[in-house]
Amino acid sequence: MTTRREVLGIGSVVFACMWVGANGVEWPTAGRTIRTIFDNRFVEARTFAVAMQARGALAQGFRGDVTRFWQEVLRAEWARGSVPLAGMTSPGTLFCLERWAWDAGMRVVFRVDHQRMRDGSVNHHAASAVDLPAVQSVIREMGDDYPRYMANLLIADKYPQACCASASGVGAPPHRLDPLVTWVIAPLFRT
């Protein structure tokens, strides 16, 4: 019987190469394991990570400051090659990773912001470059269960990827309900 440990060890999350955006963003090649990171201060991010791990992704948590993950893991990996990365983090963390990714020839290719409102509901806002029907239908459905929906979407057969460089957040006024963002960073394919 194949154990969960064996699945996690030998399995790989494959981003099926079903769609390439008009500005030529490369999908990860089949068979490469996707690393996922999450800010473990947030229950939503932990739920997302568990959902990703259940589907064979390698998930690594950090607490607020992404410095150590950058210094001990990502810096060397991205110096060796353009390794895609997915995550659910604060927008500030994505801002940092995005800029480091530029130096490795990668871009944010998918982004959805999740803003919890004071009444407890959650607003979801896809970056305009990927705000397409496939994503919109998921957003309409997911509500509070968005961590699992986002994990499903990232491992689904089809979802759009396009260059979301310098995409804005939802631009909400200052408040104490800080947002989260689901994202993918991947190599830039040049036509």
Place this chain on the structure above:
Amino acid sequence: MVMPPGLSATQWKAAQQEFRSAIGEDGLLLSDEDTVLYRDAYSAWWGEAEEKLVAAALVPRTLEQVQALVRVAAKHKIPLFPISTGKNLGYGGSAPNLSGSLVVDLKRMNRVIEVDDKRHFAIVEPGVSYFDLYAHIRANALNVWIDCPDPGWGSVVGNALDHGVGHTQGVYRDHFLSHAGMEVVLPNGEVMRTGMGAMPGAETFADFRYGYGPYVDGLFGQAGFGIVTKMGFHLMPPPEVALTRRVTALRTNDIVPLVEIFNELEHLNLIGMPIYESPMFEHQFTDPTLIKLAQAADWHDGKALDAYAVSNNISRWSVTFALYGPMETVEATWRWAKAKFTAAIPGARFDEVETLRFPLDDSQVEAIKHKVIVGVPNMNIFQLGARSAFNPHPFDGHLLFSPIIPKTGQAVLKAQRVFGDGMREMGVVTPYSYGPFTVPATWIPRAFAFTNGFPVSRSDPKVNKRSRETMRKLIDLGAQNGWGEYRATPLFQEQVMGTYSFNNNILRRFCEKLKDAVDPDGIMAPGRGGFWPTRFREGRS
């Protein structure tokens, strides 16, 4: 597509080919997906016609390539804008002063050339970040500290050239002050070395900064006189211990003796950076009464706020700082300091925040409360909204207004009132506006930067318009009181230079003369520092 100013399409095409020959095919970035990365992520003109955009990016790897590309630019009179790692967020980022400039991105020149832990210096190229230098020092088990800003991803060279600052001892946290020696490519493509670098065979490039004759290094900071390709920096030896301690004071006017004593401690080199805070700032968000008191017309006489402080047992002022050195010495200094505070400030309280004995292992480093005080670079400032007194509105970024005021309590109280009243007149009154809880930043060892931040948005131009207007009025208001900015984003550099107006703006006129002599074709970062070469000067104030 953005074009270099004054060039025809044919000329631009020819220049592109010459740039490729100079720095290789992969050194010239023309596509939109590459040039878009050089937009200023914190631009207050984001998406509007006035936003400054680059025509292309040049990414050299060697000094020789920098020289070659400068010669091509000079031949075609194409403006260049050098950046190191392009992380100068809040003060312009990687965008030029002049649209159509070519960014010279020095990130591939990222060698740590030398670190000496007996004479305590480093020599680095511009692409070396604080993280890189820190990693190099740790990997080689070298006995030195760095001094870094918050966040730590910026360039050691780039930060110093913009008069950037850090968090440890005074002589190290003024990053331009701590440098010694430069290598610069001039607008004609020649290489100049300054200080002891001008002496062939000298081993003291990063030791003795002055060499002989006029000290020209200042021309390459916050200005466009050359591309710096190497710099030396003095580094701090690691102390035996760092004691982080805190002093709090109850009353508004306690700020006067508080600052006097901290000045004495710092100017005797007994302590590092004193970090001023107002405990009542955060308390506003749990008690609306306090907001009303802070925004009342008579807040500045301090009576109501002092009464609130006493009845709620919240201090008006808090200063956290580090003492570095041998345990015996710093403990004695702390005792001495406490006695001075106690004598001068009735009711002063003291906290022992943290005691660190070096060296530390990785888990101990991870646990440090405020890592930059001990030279550990990090990105903590970006977590969550990174909301702080200096970045009160974490939209998509911020503009920083940083006027320099004297290091006195009286100046703090006056600046609170002047800027607070100024913002009230503009109709900008929020808990984050200037007011009784605004505290000085102490990055600069011999002056206060009375910094405040204003939001920028990549989706709402109205936010940006308001921030621009607020900044412009505050710059003028500050200048009326003799409080000039120490650093500015390109958007405001001309206005700021205009406020340094002694003797009919002789400073700017002098810089223009030098510019015309050294860079007659005006190719080197035109507009940087708020003054322009001849060909772009007409029509500007």
